[in-house]
Amino acid sequence: MRKHYLLTAVLTAAMLTGCSSSAPEGQSQEPKAESGAAEETVIVNYYGRPDDNGVESAIVAAFEESHPNIKINYVELPDSSNDRLKTINTVLQAGDSSIDVFASDVTWPPIFASAGWVIPLDEYLEAGELDAYLEGPLSAFQFRGANYGLPFMADCGALYYRKDLLDKYGKDVPETWAEIMETGREIAEQEGGRMSGFVSYWMQNESLTCAMLEYYWEKGGEVIDEEGKSVLDEALLTETLAQMREAIESGAAAAGTETFGTTEARNVVTAGNAVFARDWLSGYVPYNNEETSSVAGNMEITSLPSFGTLGGWGVMVSAYSANKEEAVEFAKFRASEEAQMIADDLADITPTLKAAYEDGPFLEKKPDLPKFLPVLENSRPRPQSPFYAEISGIMQLEIHSVITGMTTPEEGAANITQQVAQVLQ
Amino acid sequence: MERRMTRIGYLMLLPSVLLIAALIVYPVVNTIYQSFFEIRTQTAALGARFTGLDNYVKAINDTHFRDTLVWTLLFTGVSVGIELVIGMGLALLMKRKMPGQGLIRTAVLIPWAIPTVVAGIIWTQFFSQNGMINYILQTIHLIEEPLSWLGNQWLAKLSILIADIWKNTPYMSLLLLSGLLTISKDYYEAAQIDGATRWKQFTCITVPLIRSTMSVTVLFRIISAMRVYDLIVAMTGGGPAGKTETVSMYAVNTYFTYGNTGYGAALSVLMLLISIGISLLFVDSLKTKGSV
Amino acid sequence: MLFVVVFLFVMLAPLAYMVSASFMSQADLNSIPPKLFPSAPSLANFVSALTQQPILKYVYNSFVITLIAVAICLTAGSMASYALTRTRIRFKTTFLVFVLAISLLPTITLINPIFKLYSRLGLLNTHLGLAVVAAVLDLPMTIWFLTAVLKGIPTSFEESAKLDGAGIFQIFVYVLAPIMKASLFSISILVFIGAWNRYLLSQVLNQYEARRTVVVGLTLYQTNHTVPFGVVAAAGLITILPLFFLVLRFQKNILGGIMEGGVKE
Numbered sequence: 001m002r003k004h005y006l007l008t009a010v011l012t013a014a015m016l017t018g019c020s021s022s023a024p025e026g027q028s029q030e031p032k033a034e035s036g037a038a039e040e041t042v043i044v045n046y047y048g049r050p051d052d053n054g055v056e057s058a059i060v061a062a063f064e065e066s067h068p069n070i071k072i073n074y075v076e077l078p079d080s081s082n083d084r085l086k087t088i089n090t091v092l093q094a095g096d097s098s099i100d101v102f103a104s105d106v107t108w109p110p111i112f113a114s115a116g117w118v119i120p121l122d123e124y125l126e127a128g129e130l131d132a133y134l135e136g137p138l139s140a141f142q143f144r145g146a147n148y149g150l151p152f153m154a155d156c157g158a159l160y161y162r163k164d165l166l167d168k169y170g171k172d173v174p175e176t177w178a179e180i181m182e183t184g185r186e187i188a189e190q191e192g193g194r195m196s197g198f199v200s201y202w203m204q205n206e207s208l209t210c211a212m213l214e215y216y217w218e219k220g221g222e223v224i225d226e227e228g229k230s231v232l233d234e235a236l237l238t239e240t241l242a243q244m245r246e247a248i249e250s251g252a253a254a255a256g257t258e259t260f261g262t263t264e265a266r267n268v269v270t271a272g273n274a275v276f277a278r279d280w281l282s283g284y285v286p287y288n289n290e291e292t293s294s295v296a297g298n299m300e301i302t303s304l305p306s307f308g309t310l311g312g313w314g315v316m317v318s319a320y321s322a323n324k325e326e327a328v329e330f331a332k333f334r335a336s337e338e339a340q341m342i343a344d345d346l347a348d349i350t351p352t353l354k355a356a357y358e359d360g361p362f363l364e365k366k367p368d369l370p371k372f373l374p375v376l377e378n379s380r381p382r383p384q385s386p387f388y389a390e391i392s393g394i395m396q397l398e399i400h401s402v403i404t405g406m407t408t409p410e411e412g413a414a415n416i417t418q419q420v421a422q423v424l425q
Numbered sequence: 426m427e428r429r430m431t432r433i434g435y436l437m438l439l440p441s442v443l444l445i446a447a448l449i450v451y452p453v454v455n456t457i458y459q460s461f462f463e464i465r466t467q468t469a470a471l472g473a474r475f476t477g478l479d480n481y482v483k484a485i486n487d488t489h490f491r492d493t494l495v496w497t498l499l500f501t502g503v504s505v506g507i508e509l510v511i512g513m514g515l516a517l518l519m520k521r522k523m524p525g526q527g528l529i530r531t532a533v534l535i536p537w538a539i540p541t542v543v544a545g546i547i548w549t550q551f552f553s554q555n556g557m558i559n560y561i562l563q564t565i566h567l568i569e570e571p572l573s574w575l576g577n578q579w580l581a582k583l584s585i586l587i588a589d590i591w592k593n594t595p596y597m598s599l600l601l602l603s604g605l606l607t608i609s610k611d612y613y614e615a616a617q618i619d620g621a622t623r624w625k626q627f628t629c630i631t632v633p634l635i636r637s638t639m640s641v642t643v644l645f646r647i648i649s650a651m652r653v654y655d656l657i658v659a660m661t662g663g664g665p666a667g668k669t670e671t672v673s674m675y676a677v678n679t680y681f682t683y684g685n686t687g688y689g690a691a692l693s694v695l696m697l698l699i700s701i702g703i704s705l706l707f708v709d710s711l712k713t714k715g716s717v
Numbered sequence: 718m719l720f721v722v723v724f725l726f727v728m729l730a731p732l733a734y735m736v737s738a739s740f741m742s743q744a745d746l747n748s749i750p751p752k753l754f755p756s757a758p759s760l761a762n763f764v765s766a767l768t769q770q771p772i773l774k775y776v777y778n779s780f781v782i783t784l785i786a787v788a789i790c791l792t793a794g795s796m797a798s799y800a801l802t803r804t805r806i807r808f809k810t811t812f813l814v815f816v817l818a819i820s821l822l823p824t825i826t827l828i829n830p831i832f833k834l835y836s837r838l839g840l841l842n843t844h845l846g847l848a849v850v851a852a853v854l855d856l857p858m859t860i861w862f863l864t865a866v867l868k869g870i871p872t873s874f875e876e877s878a879k880l881d882g883a884g885i886f887q888i889f890v891y892v893l894a895p896i897m898k899a900s901l902f903s904i905s906i907l908v909f910i911g912a913w914n915r916y917l918l919s920q921v922l923n924q925y926e927a928r929r930t931v932v933v934g935l936t937l938y939q940t941n942h943t944v945p946f947g948v949v950a951a952a953g954l955i956t957i958l959p960l961f962f963l964v965l966r967f968q969k970n971i972l973g974g975i976m977e978g979g980v981k982e
Contacts, residue, residue, distance in 0.1 A: 114467045271749040434804025449822075546949065681825065
């Protein structure tokens with residue numbers, strides 16, 4: 001019987017030591033960890049965007065070359081904003097120093113700043129340094145009078161239209177949402193077939209809130225005031241929701257718009273089945289890609305009525321970083337002209353620097369860039385509240401409920417107004 | 426001798442107990458603790474504020490929580506029920522000796538091996554307005570106009586159920602098959618001599634003999650079905666109008682995206698209590714010894 | 718039989734579509750109405766899948782992690798279930814219920830504490846660290862399942878082996894394991910796939926490329942809101958092919974001979 005004892009003991013011991021003894025081993029396996037490199041070398045962990053065509057790697061390489069004392073450990077996180085948030089949130093909530101600098105969605109700064117997870121960059125910036133950036137993208141990283149980040153990739157809601165079709169029917173580019181739907185429906189009726197007036201992605205997610213805000217802003221509506229309290233106008237909201245529902249029910253919007261994500265909506269456009277589309281700037285390239293789009297060259301971009309929602313990405317520096325100095329150094333480089341040039345070169349990324357739209361080198365490669373400028377100048381950030389994610393969650397559900405015909409615009413508007421006020425009280 | 430065996434018994438439990446204690450007990454206690462506090466990411470600097478049962482009171486009055494709970498339970502019941510029936514059918518099929526048996530056994534497992542990220546994209550493509558299913562149904566003239574699979578709440582629920590059943594039936598059939606394989610052929614031979622029909626053999630031999638395997642399989646399938654997340658996020662994002670949002674999706678949103686840690690913890694604890702309630706129904710099945 | 722064929726077809730249709738899509742160009746994938754077959758099959762997606770991300774490295778990581786997880790789960794699980802069914806320890810039901818209850822908490826609530834613990838122990842970005850978590854999460858299921866299986870096996874076999882002087886280890890390996898072969902195989906596959914598909918924990922605990930798992934890697938092909946489905950399908954195929962052959966290979970050995978040697982009283 002002794003044997004059993006021994007065996008169990010050995011097995012247990014093996015498993016336990018297996019767990020604990022691995023710790024040092026694990027440490028040494030960690031790529032580019034503290035040890036190993038020369039003493040002065042500082043390692044900065046950068047949690048970046050997906051390595052689209054090698055953009056991030058190329059920028060990291062360029063930085064390391066000009067800063068031989070700093071090594072960047074680039075950690076790739078998924079494109080999906082929510083998936084990235086889970087990782088970054090976990091690390092920062094733990095007060096862990098493993099993130100020094102990270103790519104941030106434009107909606108994060110208020111949350112992270114009020115949580116005290118990121119540092120204001122003002123003391124590291126020289127006077128006038130911020131003037132180089134476009135106002136819109138920069139404003140997303142400003143919260144309570146301080147700058148928490150630098151934008152490196154601009155994006156915003158835009159209106160796309162079929163130039164060939166508008167010409168064919170002698171129509172001007174519409175300037176109000178009502179006109180967009182009206183013109184779209186008219187042309188679609190005459191074209192027949194699978195043609196529809198308008199398409200966008202209105203499935204229940206973040207883009208739906210943006211779509212609604214763009215309608216609501218046209219009517220002069222506001223969401224929050226200076227103090228961050230709700231100033232939603234229920235009557236305007238009702239009108240907004242009614243208009244969106246009308247777009248779906250009248251058939252002005254492509255069938256299924258309320259279920260579309262980005263891919264499905266873009267397929268409708270590239271198949272040549274939509275007159276107008278509301279999409280982000282990132283839609284321009286796929287729409288006009290000769291190989292994959294049947295409307296290449298005919299899909300023109302312009303500003304949305306009133307405002308488009310501001311999107312895009314920037315860099316922020318963690319308050320728990322052990323190497324803030326170096327982290328800021330990299331953050332500045334990541335948003336610098338040199339880095340944006342690399343990005344623009346390798347992938348289709350819209351720059352956030354004013355100079356890019358006037359300057360030679362950028363325009364040489366992307367002659368279409370000036371088209372984006374008025375669109376970007378016409379964009380504004382989503383409500384800059386630390387509770388924005390929750391507000392948006394409420395809105396998505398209620399808007400979708402109205403556009404799929406489950407509740408009336410009046411009920412939806414009342415629910416949104418009441419629940420948002422509660423969150424922001 | 427007996428006492429020594431008992432001591433060995435405790436020792437053999439030790440690895441499991443230690444592993445669980447090290448990794449799971451603390452988080453569970455921590456979550457329960459957090460659920461009594463108002464903790465928000467946005468006010469992390471101010472620290473946590475004890476609020477007693479406020480989070481629970483809020484949850485009970487939260488109509489959206491109730492809606493997600495009802496859908497989660499409905500989803501769990503229907504998907505597990507159907508998976509059990511189909512899984513049993515497949516298990517019986519895989520048990521039979523036939524040409525290509527190995528291939529069939531492997532093929533049946535495939536849906537489960539396809540990563541959920543990819544499966545989510547495939548099913549979204551199938552059910553989308555201009556997707557494969559509408560296209561096929563229109564081509565064979567079963568429908569005139571495309572159906573809004575993901576826009577109508579009942580069709581959306583159906584789509585999700587189909588995708589989930591497709592994905593998880595392999596789990597069911599594999600475990601049931603392993604149960605079936607421990608039954609001796611002798612029983613069936615004896616039954617055949619007595620002239621029992623196939624159905625009679627199934628209900629009088631197969632089912633009683635694999636009952637405990639079956640209950641455990643169903644129990645764990647229920648547990649994982651109640652936590653369904655990835656597939657629905659990919660297909661509908663909870664839409665239309667939150668009608669396909671499950672409790673886990675709501676909890677994840679609250680906890681991570683909204684940064685409302687305390688309330689998210691309370692939702693998780695409620696979920697835990699409900700799961701324990703359901704599990705208790707299954708404890709008896711382990712106690713009664715199989716008739717073998 | 719017809720039913721079987723139809724059913725298998727439905728079961729395999731998504732896979733078939735995935736295979737087809739992996740050979741399609743983006744234009745085919747974008748088309749309305751959808752295309753069933755690629756208009757000009759090409760391997761471009763496979764090339765992109767292999768060059769854009771080190772997918773083979775991710776597959777390797779996933780393999781190492783899941784194999785460790787399966788080993789831990791089977792060892793600890795077999796020991797526990799043997800103790801629960803073959804010895805007279807107390808609190809058996811309490812233990813089972815406790816183990817189960819504790820595993821019912823949504824995974825999200827585990828992430829923060831485990832991250833902090835691992836950060837302190839230096840287990841972040843290691844194969845072992847992630848494997849241990851994955852194993853522990855599937856351990857309750859393993860214990861419950863093996864307990865149920867062991868309960869169904871009469872003790873008469875072991876009695877005679879015991880009389881011959883065999884110890885617990887020998888009894889388990891030479892007497893019980895052969896009878897439980899199919900069950901051990903099934904639970905291994907279960908734990909394997911469970912660990913293989915664990916997404917959130919893998920993303921948060923193993924963030925570095927050197928230790929990244931394949932399910933996390935698959936999400937990195939997406940850029941700018943759109944998923945290049947052809948590339949993801951190709952990458953997906955690359956990841957399931959080894960699994961496919963593994964199962965095909967082993968099911969013959971393990972499930973094959975069992976029919977003849979079932980449990981006889």
